[in-house]
Amino acid sequence: MHIRKALVGGLAAAQLGAGFALGMPGMATAATESTVCGNWTAATVASGFGSLENLAFDGGGGLLLSEISLTGSGGGLYRLTPDGTHTLAAAVESPGGIVVNAGKAYVNSGNTFASGVTNSPDGKIVSVDLATGTVTTVATGLHMPNGLAQLPDGGFAVSRDLGPDAVITRVAADGSGAHALAPGLNSTNGLAYDPVRRELFVSTTFDAVTAIAAIDIDRPDAAPRRITLPGFGPLNSADDLTVGPDGAVYVALNAAGQVVRVDPDAGTFCTIATGLPFVSSVRFGSGPGWDPNSLYATGFLGTVTRLTR
Template structure:
């Protein structure tokens, strides 16, 4: 989101430690795990886009990219193939998180600074037909929807990281019944559902302490488990995250310019890459032409970077 770029621009070169203090109940703080982060390399896949907020692989050879406008309007859902071909997948206004399910991509729209600070409910979840590009509204009346996840019942969770009520919102598959989820977590941003653990992982951006929360979807009213990062939260500016095929959570630290791997069961952590200014989102490759063992990262600078172990 563009406001994060403005707020942390002068802090992007801050040299922060990435030690974690683990706050999972009944579990001691774990030591850094250097083995899991050894020999990761990085290479630029693409550049020259506008500010990129999020990404997802469509399973058909395309990488979908949420491209936003710094002026607060416009933007769109771009598509990039492994051979470098680019095109507009759909004209989604101010897009945010993306979720792929079968032949559809679900995308947040209305993820703007103005909507956040004025508390304007003009955000939506829209579906994009991957074959035709046709758009349909799934849910409306949302405040600045940023991150997006879909749960096993077909319902959605959206995050919000600015404004008077910057918490998670859960809506049914048909877009009805919007209500807050785990309101203990504030300034929420990245979302990733882990089907193996049946937990929803969420990052916080502007809290004084950066938190990765773990919500048990079978007991949504229970207090979320937490993994916290030391230091002033906005200096990390934790952005989007994903759960890898190894079960670890990979987190983009926007202001710190790092991607961190953390084992949510033990708390073991390590930095897999740094020197990635304004990194926003990470996903493992999926579909024709994309390496499933590589992690792909977007940035506000309009780049897509491949991280390979």
């Protein structure tokens, strides 16, 4: 972590005069392709689930999975262990993004197509006690909550990619004070907070151009910096994303079936995996039995895939 801080600080100083490659606030910069990705291999870790929307590691040897129902009802939070055993951690209606903190998994509930197109405020954030399975409501009144990130003050950022006002909502840790964050971004989906840069990274799904935006959490009213990826946005369908230990942003391109690595400081991208139909979320391994150097991906076809360089 200290090495990353030094690298980020050095890059910031070197680029200060000309502006970051990601673009100055309010600007969008087209990414250029690089060759730094090298060769990654893909291996199936588990299959046979329902449609998988998101994943997170619980730090105790479990991989948490949001399983959704294409009918719009049901679903649950499942726990997968390295030996392939999976159990229901909690019944959560149409779960979306997952964040793990202090023995609890915070999960979006009500992430349904119907809620998005009808603009129904029936979504929630719930917390799941990982020791007891107890489910507690944290926030209500959300519209199709998809991506989820926890911010330094303990509050949450929640994304929405369909329907009117498909923007990010920020809520306090106690679920109060809901308001739009960076309302200039539309069709928002993946969220990942980077504590080193103090930026919230966001992907857009159905805009004509796929954008990875960076919101300065200390200046939330400032226009975010954006880097754009090639291809027609809906045909990419950028889904969830994560910040890797190398400081790069890794993005699941759902419709394209690809995982892309974006260097937000250099303004470059490269593709680390193809042929992953409807890939939805990516995270680096964490906890006993999960390789921290491998990227694990979920997909709507019910598979968990390990990507290794």
